[in-house]
Amino acid sequence: MxxxxxxxxxxxxxxxxxxxxxxxxxxxxxxxxxxxxxxxxxxxxxxxxxxxxxxxxxxxxxxxxxxxxxxxxxxxxxxxxxxxxxxxxxxxxxxxxxxxxxxxxxxxxxxxxxxxxxxxxxxxxxxxxxxxxxxxxxxxxALSSVISSALRRDASVYVEIDLGSPITVGQASYVNDMLSLLGLRNIYLSRRESYFEPDAEYVRRQDPDLIIYDPKPGDMEGYGRFMKALASRGWDGLKAVREGRVIVTEGDVIAHYGPSLILDTMPSLLNQVKRLLQSSSYP
Incomplete structure (x- = not known):
């Protein structure tokens, strides 16, 4: 050999x-x-x-x-x-x-x-x-298609990934880059770290237009559990929650950084985001 x-x-x-x-x-x-x-x-x-x-x-x-x-x-x-x-x-x-x-x-x-x-x-x-x-x-x-269809409005978003504890992302993460390509503005865009635990008060002050949650794979109760978590953090008054703009993925699709993130996850997220923004009072 x-x-x-x-x-x-x-x-x-x-x-x-x-x-x-x-x-x-x-x-x-x-x-x-x-x-x-x-x-x-x-x-x-x-x-x-x-x-x-x-x-x-x-x-x-x-x-x-x-x-x-x-x-x-x-x-x-x-x-x-x-x-x-x-x-x-x-x-x-x-x-x-x-x-x-x-x-x-x-x-x-x-x-x-x-x-x-x-x-x-x-x-x-x-x-x-x-x-x-x-x-x-x-x-x-696939990337070219997503970028050409990206949002043209400056919608802010909070992303949370279940990695055993609540984790969000900053500048140095492929997730933040993905959000930018979709036309979304990460509320933690100013943070230079990749992954870290969110600050509840900071998220309340930012009051994002959208919330995206990526549970662990196979978590059939992910949506209900996350909505309870939002309430326990005092986030149930956020406009994303009040106006029903919370996306819970099927699990481990944002945390996964293989080719399917580009081929499947990004187009799916973009469609869901557009649908939620069009059906709500978002300007």
């Missing part, structure tokens, strides 16, 4: 990557989705417990969670490439690398364009570059 020595900036070291990997483990759901969309699902032998896109990914061996790895399962699978992301997986990346595993962390995107860039990067790593270019074209076409 032919190997390439590829420098990984997140590790600060070279990684030996097979010219055509045959046994790939993906520990990040966005990268798993990319692999399958590139037609490389046949070489994916293991995934994390959070990798459920596409549904076929759930048939692969679960190697661990986002933060912990089962080394006995890794030994069984004998991967020739392990794909991970940055940020929260920093520790597991260093651990895998120090143990001699062929781990290649891919940068967490801070913009929607970063998602497209990761498609190209993964395509290069698994020798599916032509397929990556075709997927890139598809994503850019």
């Amino acid at each position: 032919v190997f390439l020595r590829v420098f990984n900036e997140l590790l600060g070291d070279y990684v030996e990557v097979p010219e055509s990997p045959r046994r790939v483990v993906s520990l990040a759901e966005d990268l798993t989705e990319i692999l399958f969309m590139l037609g490389a699902g046949d070489v994916v032998v293991g995934v994390s417990s959070y990798c459920n896109r596409p549904s076929e990914a759930s048939t692969r061996v679960r190697v661990g969670t986002y933060y912990k790895v089962s080394y006995s399962r890794l030994e069984m699978l004998k991967p020739d490439l392990i794909l991970t992301t940055s940020a929260a997986q920093r520790q597991v990346n260093q651990e895998l690398h120090s143990r001699g595993y062929p781990v290649f962390p891919v940068q967490l995107p801070t913009s929607v364009a970063g998602i497209v860039e990761n498609v190209k990067r993964v395509g290069l790593l698994v020798n599916r570059y032509p397929a990556a270019v075709e997927l890139e074209k598809k994503l850019l076409t």
Whole structure:
């Protein structure tokens, strides 16, 4: 088997990557989705417990969670490439690398364009570059369509993601970039951090035109629970709540930063936002 020595900036070291990997483990759901969309699902032998896109990914061996790895399962699978992301997986990346595993962390995107860039990067790593270019074209076409249909009004929005606790976003997040491309103004646009807990009083003062909530996947009671949470925070008087402009997603669609964010989530959110604004007293 032919190997390439590829420098990984997140590790600060070279990684030996097979010219055509045959046994790939993906520990990040966005990268798993990319692999399958590139037609490389046949070489994916293991995934994390959070990798459920596409549904076929759930048939692969679960190697661990986002933060912990089962080394006995890794030994069984004998991967020739392990794909991970940055940020929260920093520790597991260093651990895998120090143990001699062929781990290649891919940068967490801070913009929607970063998602497209990761498609190209993964395509290069698994020798599916032509397929990556075709997927890139598809994503850019979808983005162009969304941008041309974006809101022309300066509607403000508060976004909350359930990551175990209430989390919102600032400038340095792909979610904030997504909102801007949809024509929405994040009420935390001035914050330079990526992810942080919201301040109840600040949100009350901002009084957003819209609220978007992204629960955990499969949370069938997400809407009712969130509406109760809004009341407990004293947010039931916000105009977004009073005028019924609260969107609760099906779960884990905004928190997910794979290609489906561009292909499915962004068009769906834009349609929902337009419908709510048109059917309410929003100017």
